[in-house]
Amino acid sequence: MDLEIRNLTHRYDDLDVLRDVTLTIPSGQIVCIVGPSGCGKSTLLRLLGGLEQPTQGEILEVGAPPKGSLNPLTYIFQDFALLPWRTVSGNISLVLEGHQLGKSEIQGRISDVLARTRLSDFAGVYPRQLSGGMKQRVAIARALAVDPAVLLMDEPLSALDSQTRELLMDDLVSLWERERFTACYITHNLNEAVRLGHRVVVLSRRPGEIREIVDIDTPLSERSADSAHLGRIQTQLWEMMREEALTADRQLNDA
Amino acid sequence: MHSPDRTVQTPTGVAEPIPLRPVAKDVETRRVPFRGAGFSPKALWYVPPLVFLLLLAVWEAGSRFGLISPLVLPAPSEVLTAFRNLVESGMLYNHLAASLQRLVIGFVCGTILGTVVGVLIGLYSLARSAFRPLVAAIFPIPKIALLPLFIIWFGIGEGSKVATILFGSFFPMVIATYGGIDAVDRSLIRMGQSFNMSRAAIIRKIVLPSALPAILNGMRIAASISIILLVAAEMIGAEYGIGAYVLLAGNLMATDQLIAGVIVLSMLGLIVSWLISLAERHFLRWRN
Ligand SMILES: Nc1ncnc2c1ncn2[C@@H]1O[C@H](COP(=O)(O)OP(=O)(O)OP(=O)(O)O)[C@@H](O)[C@H]1O
Ligand SMILES: [Mg+2]
Secondary structure (H helix, E strand, O other): EEEEEEEEEEEOOOOOEEEEEEEEEOOOEEEEOOOOOOOOOHHHHHHHHHOOOOOOEEEEEOOOOOOOOOOOOEEEEEOOOOOOOOOOOHHHOOOOOHHHOOOHHHHHHHHHHHHHHOOHHHHOOOHHOOOHHHHHHHHHHHHHHHHHHHEEEEEEOOOOOOHHHHHHHHHHHHHHHHHEEEEEEEEOHHHHHHHHHHEEEEOOOOOEEEEEEEOOOOOOOOOOOHHHHHHHHHHHHHHHHHHHHHHHHHHHOOO | OOOOOOOEEEEOOOOOOOOOOOOOOOOOOOOOOOOOOOOOOOOOOOOHHHHHHHHHHOOOOOHHHOOOOOOOOOOOHHHHHHHHHHHOHHHHHHHHHHHHHHHHHHHHHHHHHHHHHEEEEEEEOHHHHHHHHHHHHOOOOHHHHHOOOHHHOOOOOHHHHHHHHHHHHHHHHHHHHHHHHHOHHHHHHHHHHHHHHHHHHHHHHHHHHHHHHHHHHHHHHHHHHHHHHHHHHHHOOOOOHHHHHHHHHHHHHHHHHHHHHHHHHHHHHHHHHHHHHHHHHHHHHOOO
């Protein structure tokens, strides 16, 4: 299933946040969206998953979602959004309980996703006992449990320290290698964008418009932290963002 | 792999700490003074019983040596005798039964109604607009002031007493409950919506558990208000009840009975607050 954004414009009262965004998120690819702070990235993602309604334009699901998908558009949040009073497996069962699945089916799905995210030993543990990186892995497991068609991720690694981030990026890459999921991945971090994105979309300062779309052909598994080619792309992205960020910074200070 | 700081790799491959450089003889050295003490009071378990015993001893001695007039303050031993009489005559049971019945009915009904109304205010615009100003206007009235009105409405018997307690526990529960719901982390609700959870499931599995600590806190406040109102209500036209017993003792200047009654009230308060702590420990065990 592809996700298609057509001529999307969004406004909060008289604040223009997004202007005329047209973009396709093709099945099986990770599309990274970068842009200066406040340019409307999180808003775009909320619109994509139907948590908000666009002022103008439309967002289309193209093609049927995979059979058995319980929640085609599934989020992974920056702050994990785990319920502190439920254990790891309880947090996953939360999103399965409303779907008329049998007890054993729910149990099966939970142990399956825990195994896929290497969390099997932590099923009975409460979120506060976990490190940030593990919490985000639980959130990823929860998202996988509903067999999503598209994963919507808003800075999923930015609450983590850089070592943990590096490890989780590797996790995401190997996960993608196995499952070829589709994702829209929002980030501040250009390094994440060039490591994970098949396509990187640069948004301008607010009101966010698409400034540039960069396709990266190197397969995800062959991208390493110190590749010169990726470094060049990252620099190129940074050049684009630099002036936008500078102007945006001044804009925010005026407001 | 490079070796961590402050170790050297020996030919045997075992890391050994680098020896510290010896300080030259003629250089003055002093230990860094510790400045971080204090500001962390701890509960010393042996102090409370000691303070209690000391107080009782001083009090008893003062009474025996005639420093404290028995009319002003009877000796602890006399209070104990009064208490024993109360128990042995079976009156403690009568008084407690009457009080507990009022307290439990009033508090339980008030708490349940208050929680329900609080949830409605927390979730629905209409209920919020309709009830919140009303609650804000009525909450600050000391409910004792309404007792005469309740006596006119519900009669001097059980009705007015239970109504006072019910009313008194209702309002703090309403305010605590909707406050708790207002404070629920919106990102958790967003998460629920993003997984297509039904509204009912979001309320039951996300909103109410989030608000539970606030609701239990409200119960604590409601319980202490209930006990105050219980005693006040029992001081008007009650045959049995701890409040009636204390009032009667006061009228007879029987200070030993009066203090025995007050101690029963203190116990009652402690037990109620202990029960709520138990509930907190059970329902909020995910916290620690
Ligand atoms: N619910 C809302 N109501 C009004 N204004 C909003 C709302 N949500 C976001 N905004 C405004 O819209 C603009 C874009 O916000 P958004 O959170 O989408 O930016 P962002 O690109 O995600 O920023 P960041 O990089 O800091 O996360 C901001 O100026 C913000 O103040
Ligand atoms: Mg954002």
